[in-house]
Amino acid sequence: MKIFLNKSSPYFFIAPALILLLLFSLIPIFVSLIISFTDINITGLADWSQIHFIGLENYISIFQDPNFLQSIGNTLFYVLFGVPLVIICSMGIALLINFGDSWIFRLFRLIFYAPSITNVVAVAVVWNYLYNPQFGLLNFLLHFVHLGPIPWLQDPTVAKIALIILALWRAIGVNMLIFLAALQGIPKAYYEAAMIDGANSWQRLTKITIPMLRFATFFVTVTTLIGWLQFFEEPFVMTGGGPLNSTNSIALFIYQNGFQFSKFGYAAAGSMILFVIIIVVTLIQFRGQQKNADNQM
Amino acid sequence: MNEAFKHTRLAKAIVITILILGGFLMVLPFVWMILSSVKTDMEILQIPPTLWPKSITLQNFINLFTQMDFLVYLKNTIIIVLFSFLGLFFNAMAGYGFAKYKFRGKNGLFYLVLATMMIPGQVTMIPVYLMLNMVHLTNTLLGIALPGLVGAFGIFLFRQFMSTISDEIIEAARLDGCSEFYIFMKIILPVSRPVLAVQGILTFIAGWNSFIWPLIIANDQKYYTLSVGLALLKGQHASNYALQMAGSSFMVIPIVIVFLVLQKYILQGFNVSGMK
Amino acid sequence: MKKMSKTITAVLLSLVLILSFGLSGCSSSATTSGSSAKNKSITVWFFGDQPQPFQKLVKKFQKQSGIQVNVQAIPWANAHDKLLTAIASKSGPDVITMGTSWMPEFVKAGALADLTPYIKDNPNLKQSNFFKGSVATAEYNGKYYGAPWYVDTRVLFYRTDLLKKVGYSSAPKTWNELLDAATKLSKRGKGYYGLTIDPKEQSTAFMFARQNGSNLIENGKAQFNQPAFVGAINYMNQFIKQGATPKTDLGIDLTQSFGGKGIVPMFISGSWNINTINTTIPDVKGKWATAVLPKGKVNNKSILGGADLTIFQYSKNKANSAKLINYLSGTRAQMDWLKISTDVPAVTAAWENKALKDDPLYKTFGEQAKTAEPLPLVPQFEQIAQNELASWEKIYRSGADVQKTMDAFNSSSQKLLDQK
Numbered sequence: 007m008k009i010f011l012n013k014s015s016p017y018f019f020i021a022p023a024l025i026l027l028l029l030f031s032l033i034p035i036f037v038s039l040i041i042s043f044t045d046i047n048i049t050g051l052a053d054w055s056q057i058h059f060i061g062l063e064n065y066i067s068i069f070q071d072p073n074f075l076q077s078i079g080n081t082l083f084y085v086l087f088g089v090p091l092v093i094i095c096s097m098g099i100a101l102l103i104n105f106g107d108s109w110i111f112r113l114f115r116l117i118f119y120a121p122s123i124t125n126v127v128a129v130a131v132v133w134n135y136l137y138n139p140q141f142g143l144l145n146f147l148l149h150f151v152h153l154g155p156i157p158w159l160q161d162p163t164v165a166k167i168a169l170i171i172l173a174l175w176r177a178i179g180v181n182m183l184i185f186l187a188a189l190q191g192i193p194k195a196y197y198e199a200a201m202i203d204g205a206n207s208w209q210r211l212t213k214i215t216i217p218m219l220r221f222a223t224f225f226v227t228v229t230t231l232i233g234w235l236q237f238f239e240e241p242f243v244m245t246g247g248g249p250l251n252s253t254n255s256i257a258l259f260i261y262q263n264g265f266q267f268s269k270f271g272y273a274a275a276g277s278m279i280l281f282v283i284i285i286v287v288t289l290i291q292f293r294g295q296q297k298n299a300d301n302q303m
Numbered sequence: 304m305n306e307a308f309k310h311t312r313l314a315k316a317i318v319i320t321i322l323i324l325g326g327f328l329m330v331l332p333f334v335w336m337i338l339s340s341v342k343t344d345m346e347i348l349q350i351p352p353t354l355w356p357k358s359i360t361l362q363n364f365i366n367l368f369t370q371m372d373f374l375v376y377l378k379n380t381i382i383i384v385l386f387s388f389l390g391l392f393f394n395a396m397a398g399y400g401f402a403k404y405k406f407r408g409k410n411g412l413f414y415l416v417l418a419t420m421m422i423p424g425q426v427t428m429i430p431v432y433l434m435l436n437m438v439h440l441t442n443t444l445l446g447i448a449l450p451g452l453v454g455a456f457g458i459f460l461f462r463q464f465m466s467t468i469s470d471e472i473i474e475a476a477r478l479d480g481c482s483e484f485y486i487f488m489k490i491i492l493p494v495s496r497p498v499l500a501v502q503g504i505l506t507f508i509a510g511w512n513s514f515i516w517p518l519i520i521a522n523d524q525k526y527y528t529l530s531v532g533l534a535l536l537k538g539q540h541a542s543n544y545a546l547q548m549a550g551s552s553f554m555v556i557p558i559v560i561v562f563l564v565l566q567k568y569i570l571q572g573f574n575v576s577g578m579k
Numbered sequence: 580m581k582k583m584s585k586t587i588t589a590v591l592l593s594l595v596l597i598l599s600f601g602l603s604g605c606s607s608s609a610t611t612s613g614s615s616a617k618n619k620s621i622t623v624w625f626f627g628d629q630p631q632p633f634q635k636l637v638k639k640f641q642k643q644s645g646i647q648v649n650v651q652a653i654p655w656a657n658a659h660d661k662l663l664t665a666i667a668s669k670s671g672p673d674v675i676t677m678g679t680s681w682m683p684e685f686v687k688a689g690a691l692a693d694l695t696p697y698i699k700d701n702p703n704l705k706q707s708n709f710f711k712g713s714v715a716t717a718e719y720n721g722k723y724y725g726a727p728w729y730v731d732t733r734v735l736f737y738r739t740d741l742l743k744k745v746g747y748s749s750a751p752k753t754w755n756e757l758l759d760a761a762t763k764l765s766k767r768g769k770g771y772y773g774l775t776i777d778p779k780e781q782s783t784a785f786m787f788a789r790q791n792g793s794n795l796i797e798n799g800k801a802q803f804n805q806p807a808f809v810g811a812i813n814y815m816n817q818f819i820k821q822g823a824t825p826k827t828d829l830g831i832d833l834t835q836s837f838g839g840k841g842i843v844p845m846f847i848s849g850s851w852n853i854n855t856i857n858t859t860i861p862d863v864k865g866k867w868a869t870a871v872l873p874k875g876k877v878n879n880k881s882i883l884g885g886a887d888l889t890i891f892q893y894s895k896n897k898a899n900s901a902k903l904i905n906y907l908s909g910t911r912a913q914m915d916w917l918k919i920s921t922d923v924p925a926v927t928a929a930w931e932n933k934a935l936k937d938d939p940l941y942k943t944f945g946e947q948a949k950t951a952e953p954l955p956l957v958p959q960f961e962q963i964a965q966n967e968l969a970s971w972e973k974i975y976r977s978g979a980d981v982q983k984t985m986d987a988f989n990s991s992s993q994k995l996l997d998q999k
Contacts, residue, residue, distance in 0.1 A: 015483040016409075019400030022393040023453040024412065029434065030450045031419035034427035048688040048958075051429075052666045099325065105318045115566055116559070117326040120333040123508060123558045125533065125551035131544060132332035140770075140829060160827040175329065180505065184460070187497035187569050191467055207314075225463040229420075229456060236423050246779075250972055257423045264425060265660055267962045268684065277426040284421040345859055370631060428660070429667055436668040515657075519664055522622070522671065524651050534654035 035281070042274035051270070064275035074276065076251050077259040080166065081237060084255065088170050088234045093226055096178045100185035101215070115186070122179030130243040133172055134159075137244075159245055162252030169240045169253055176240075177233070181226050188222035189215070224295055228288060235284050256280045333555075340364070340552040344545045363549035373550075375525055376532040379444065380511060383528060386448035387510035391502055393453050398461020399491055403473060413462075420455035424515075432519055442522040450516050451509065457502055464498040465491065500568035507561045511554070529554055620647035621896050621903060624672040626658040626886075632919040640906040646899050665891070666690050673894040674903060676886045677725060679716040684958040685889075691724045692890040692897055694904075698723075701905030703926075708908065712883035713925045716953045725887030726904050727925035729916065731849045732951040733786065733881045734943050735873070736856075738837065738844035740866045750870030754790070754814060757845075757873040761823035764844055773823040775836065775846035776815060781964035782882040783847070784971060785954055787811035790875030796955045799996055803967070804982070804989035811875075812974065812981055819975045826975065834859050837867070847872065849884075850944050854921040869943040883951035885925060923948070959995040966991055 043059055044050070050057040068074050103114050121129075136143050137158035145155040158168045196214050205213065216223075238257040241247055247254035247262070256276065264273030335354070339347055340363055342356045367373055401413050431450050432441070440446030468491065476486045492499065514530035521527055533550040536543050625633045637648045651672065653661050659681070665671030666688055677685065685691055698704045704726045706714045713727030735757075737750055745763035747756070761773025776783055785795055791814070793807035802808055818824035825843070829836065833852065836843040838860035856867065872879045888904040890897050906912055913924035914932055923935075923944050930936065930945040954960060970988040973979040 016400045016404035016406040018483075019404070019487070020397045020412065023397035023458055024416070026390075026393070026449070026453045027416060027419050027455070030431055030452075031422070031427060031455075032415065033434070034430035035418070035422050037430040038422070038426045048663065048666065048684055051663065052669070052688045052690060099322075102318050102322055106315060110319060111322075112566070114322045114326055116562060117330045119562060120330050123555055123562070124333050124336060125512070125530075125554055128336040128548060128551040129332065131547070132335050136332070138831075139827065141831065141835075157827065178329070183501045183504065183569065187464070187501050190497050190569065191464075221463045221467055225460060228417075229459070232420055238423070248972065250976065251969065257425075260423055261425050262965075265663070266965075268663070270429070274426060277423050281418075281422050285418065288417060288421065429664060432664045433667055436670070441668070441670075515660075518654070518657055519661065522651065523649065531654065534656065535652050537654060537656065 038274045039278060041271055042278050044271045046270045048268040051268075060271070064272050065279075068272060068275050068279070073251055073254065074256075074259055077247075077254045077256050080252065080254055081235060081256045083166055084170060084173075084237050085231065085234045087167075088173060088237075089227070089230050091170070091174050092177045092181060092230050092234075093223070095174060096181035096226065097185050097219070097223070099178060100182045100189060101211070103182070104186060104189045115182075118182055119179040121176050126239060126243060129172075129176070133244065137168055160249060162250050165245060165249060165253050169244060172244065173234075173237065173240045177230065181230065184222050184226055185219065188219050192218045224291075228291055231287060231291070232284055235280065235287070336548055336555075337552050339545065339548040342545060342548075344543070347544045347548070363545045364553065366546055367549050367553065370546075371532055371535070372524065372527075373529070373532060373553075376527050376529045379447075379517070379526055380513075380528045380530075382444050383448050383513050383517070384507060384510035386444075386452065387506050387513075388503075390448075390452035390454075391457065391506045394457035394502070395461050395492065395495070395499070396487065397453070397458045399465050399487055401458065401462045402465035403468070403470070403491075416455045416458055418455075420459070428515070428519065435520065441520050442526065443520075444526060447513070447517050447520045447526060447528075451513060457506070460502060461495070461498060464495060468494055496568045500565040503565050504562055508558055511558060619645065619899075620649060621673040621894075621899050622649045622651060622671075623674045623676070623903070624661070625650050625652050625676050626655055626678065627652065627676075636907070636912065636916055636919060637903065640903060640912075644899075644902060644906075646902065648903060662690070669893045671893065672891050673896050673900045675889050675891055676728060677889045678886055679713070679727075679731075679884045679953055680961065682716050682725065682887060682889075683719070683956045683960070686719050686724050687958050690892050692892050692894065693722045693724060694726065694890065694901065695723050697898070697901035697905075700898075701901050703905045703908035704901070708927065709925045710883070710927060710948050710951070712948065712951045712953055713885065713887075716883075716885075716956060717887050717889075719956075725889035726908050728886045728888045728907060729913075729920075729922035730925045730944075730948050730951075731884040731886075731922070732944055732948045733782065733847050733849055733872070734947050735870045736837070736846050736848060736852060736867065737870065738841045738863065738867050741841045741844040750868070751873045753873050754875050758814070758817060758821075758823070761818060761845060762821050765821070765823045770842065771840075772825050772843045773845060774818055775843045776818060776824045777846075777848075778828060778968070778972065778975075781968060782884075782954060784808075784812060784815065784967055785964075786847075786872075786880075786882045787815060787875065789880050789952070790872070790878055792875075792877040796957065796996070801963075801989050801992040801996060803992055804985040807876075809982060809985050812971065812985060814875075815971070816975060816981065838863050850923045850941070851921055853940050869940050871943055871947050878950070881947045881951040883948060883953045885922070957996065959992075959998065962995055963992045 041057075042064055043061060044057050045060050045063075046057045099118055103111055103118070105111065135141075139145060139155055139157050139160060142158070144158065148156065157164055159165045192215065196218070197210060200210050200214060236257045237255040238261065241253045241255055241258050242261070245253045247258055257280065260273045260276040260280065263269045263276065338354065338356055341359045341361065342353075343358070343360055343362075346353060346357055397416070401409065401416075435441050435446045435449070440449065472490055472494075473486055476490055481489070512530050513528055514534065517526060517528040518531050518534075521531075529550070533547065533554070536547045536550060623633070623637075633650050633652070634648075637650070640646070641648055658678075662671075662675070662681075662685065666685075675691075677691070682691075694704055706718070706723065709727040710730055712732075713730055717723055717725040717727065735750055741764060742748075742750070742760060745760060747760050751757040751760045757774065764773035765771055788795060788803075788808040788811040791807045791811040793802055793805065793811065795802055795808070815824075819826055829842070831842070833846075833855060837846065837856065839862070841863075853869075856863065872881050888907055890900045890904070894900055907916075908926060910924075910926060910929045910932070913926045913929040914934065916922060917924060917929075917934070923941065924930065935941050935945060954964070957963075966988055970984050974981055974984055
């Protein structure tokens with residue numbers, strides 16, 4: 007009995023989650039793959055006999071679509087700057103907040119977490135005001151130090167950076183919590199031993215804390231990278247992809263084609279391409295971790 | 304000793320200063336939202352804007368409950384949140400399965416789990432809707448809750464944290480004749496308290512803010528959630544900002560409470576150091 | 580003991596979940612949609628704000644007919660998604676308040692029912708009751724898919740006090756006058772402008788082009804690089820070049836641009852602004868007016884949009900749905916809705932009502948609606964219009980060559996039109 011339980015128990019643990027994922031994620035992904043080879047649009051949605059297989063046509067024309075190519079470029083820009091910023095900032099803040107446990111540090115936990123719980127409607131309204139070129143608070147403050155005005159959402163490059171700042175602001179909270187939780191798992195004995203050996207605080211940080219955070223760091227890196235590759239909400243509520251298509255991301259491009267123009271086949275092709283990009287990037291990361299870490303995966 | 308003490312006091316002061324500066328920027332939009340919720344419609348649109356309301360009005364909150372069925376939405380939202388905690392439990396189980404067992408197909412299955420995180424959510428919307436429609440779950444609260452019940456993010460996070468739990472405790476419990484499920488419930492979950500707290504907060508927020516599925520699955524307003532109600536305040540041409548701010552502020556209160564309750568567990572630590 | 584009960588609860592819960600999912604396919608108790616529930620009740624999908632106003636509107640109808648009306652309000656931003664799922668599952672509402680620009684797409688998808696058979700019993704549905712332009716949004720291949728509900732037509736809003744100061748005691752009547760007035764207004768100082776051209780408004784260029792004699796699309800051929808269309812773009816561009824229209828989004832609301840000093844004292848927009856101005860900028864009361872659009876080379880036609888009342892093809896309650904539409908198309912209900920929502924009536928007879936005829940602000944809309952025409956009624960138009968905005972952005976922001984940009988826009992539009 008016990009042996010039976012031991013052998014089947016891992017499956018018992020993962021079954022409920024896997025069944026639900028299979029139904030609500032994996033099968034739909036498979037459906038998307040199929041429709042990416044069809045010309046399905048709103049007419050086809052109502053009457054399935056109107057759907058035709060068109061082979062790779064969607065994939066060929068999407069790679070000739072300048073808007074799609076531009077959205078790939080924009081997304082790479084977001085990833086390149088956004089991912090490191092999120093990791094560094096959230097880890098840094100977690101380390102700072104972990105410094106003490108008095109009421110003020112507890113208050114800071116809430117303060118730095120506040121952006122994550124603010125409703126996106128409110129976020130859009132407030133940040134639109136902050137970024138307002140004439141009356142916005144940011145340009146008002148810059149004016150004091152004789153800088154600006156900066157066309158936050160009006161200039162193609164600046165607008166990208168403005169969205170990165172906004173997304174960073176929203177992303178710090180959750181990742182900070184993850185790092186904070188991980189910091190609690192580092193045995194105090196390690197620090198005590200290091201103190202006895204005469205290690206200074208910088209050495210303790212780089213030799214103990216950061217290496218011990220590697221599970222959390224790996225998690226944050228993978229999920230942040232995926233999140234930025236799917237960057238959607240910020241351009242959707244702030245710029246709609248403009249100016250001059252400069253803030254459009256791949257995910258937003260897919261949304262526009264799928265749900266605004268009802269070109270489901272075309273949009274599915276776009277999402278399959280994004281899917282492949284994300285898989286490749288994630289696999290590279292797992293390979294990297296495998297080399298470094300001991301027995302994971 | 305005295306020297307070191309002074310050193311930390313100074314460091315602490317520096318840390319607090321940095322945190323105050325950063326915190327000010329972080330919290331500003333949040334404070335703005337709260338303050339705007341008690342402003343009049345006209346004052347909200349005023350330029351230059353006022354930070355502190357000139358006259359405080361609770362009319363926006365009253366309108367929220369009289370003009371809209373916010374109480375119905377509130378009830379639905381709470382039910383969705385309860386469902387999502389069941390999902391949290393499934394995630395924890397799966398995370399444990401992947402972290403602490405060796406079994407056939409483990410890597411492949413885990414990659415499959417991760418793959419579900421990599422596809423943009425909008426893509427799966429229509430297929431999932433059709434499936435739920437086929438089994439007559441559209442227009443039910445169960446149908447609203449099911450698609451988002453479990454998620455790769457949660458499973459992945461649990462796996463990462465549970466990997467750091469030492470194998471010796473589990474082995475010791477097995478030698479004592481404990482069942483696998485008992486080990487999970489009585490040993491693994493208690494030492495995972497920090498990550499459970501993090502996940503609890505995230506799960507609560509996700510359930511509390513759930514928007515797209517309640518909207519798509521519901522064919523009747525009596526199944527709307529608070530977020531959907533809030534989206535109704537955004538008109539085609541003009542939006543009622545004051546009401547939106549009041550709605551957003553109202554929605555944030557329970558999250559803050561849950562956060563304050565759960566955050567102390569984040570800092571309780573694994574307390575497994577002695578065994579390592 | 581405690582542990583045991585916890586375990587059991589968890590196992591039970593998961594079982595219930597899995598079972599309910601597997602078995603519910605056989606259970607008949609689950610209701611799929613509001614459409615079939617009771618023969619005496621119908622479901623309306625209402626896109627927009629709070630549902631209460633619409634519920635108020637149908638109250639009288641419920642009393643008179645004994646038909647229960649369930650209103651489901653759907654947020655604007657997600658209306659399209661929601662309609663797609665309804666079509667995909669062939670279940671949904673009975674009546675939909677459909678935006679006119681979405682009509683071609685959903686008619687083509689076969690989502691809407693022909694109203695012709697119901698006209699006999701419901702005389703208010705007759706096409707001759709409505710503005711011609713509105714009926715055009717509902718008729719395809721000789722069939723009639725929706726009764727116009729309200730019209731959205733665009734007129735000129737202007738600050739009378741500020742225009743007087745630059746020598747205009749009445750609204751500009753021609754393109755030249757409009758440009759002249761706007762330029763003069765922008766000379767008031769740095770940071771002042773004359774006319775708003777909303778960079779996100781899809782209809783503007785097509786409206787000006789039509790006034791300039793363009794037919795936009797002729798027999799399936801795009802006319803966007805022809806002189807009439809290009810001329811209109813050049814005309815719009817002159818506002819930018821002369822500083823009469825802000826080059827970048829000022830990021831300000833109507834309250835700031837139209838109120839107070841009147842940073843931008845003229846704009847072209849729809850009737851909902853009347854209410855917005857009255858409630859949010861009361862300080863300009865009596866200092867502003869509406870006027871029909873200035874005349875271009877050929878005409879002063881405006882754009883006509885709004886919403887049509889349609890019946891979902893898969894509705895099982897079409898007769899009662901038609902009754903509701905008949906009620907909503909009555910003069911009384913049209914005036915009620917005006918009061919509730921400030922949407923102006925699509926029924927021409929309603930404009931004989933004093934509340935509209937004698938109101939100088941509203942009267943303009945009735946006059947403009949008589950000649951107004953909808954944007955081209957092809958399913959691809961949404962995307963064509965978005966491409967137009969992108970092309971226009973290239974012209975006014977980065978100074979791209981007008982003819983070349985419009986050539987490119989024309990050929991991309993043609994490609995879309997050629998797709999079936």
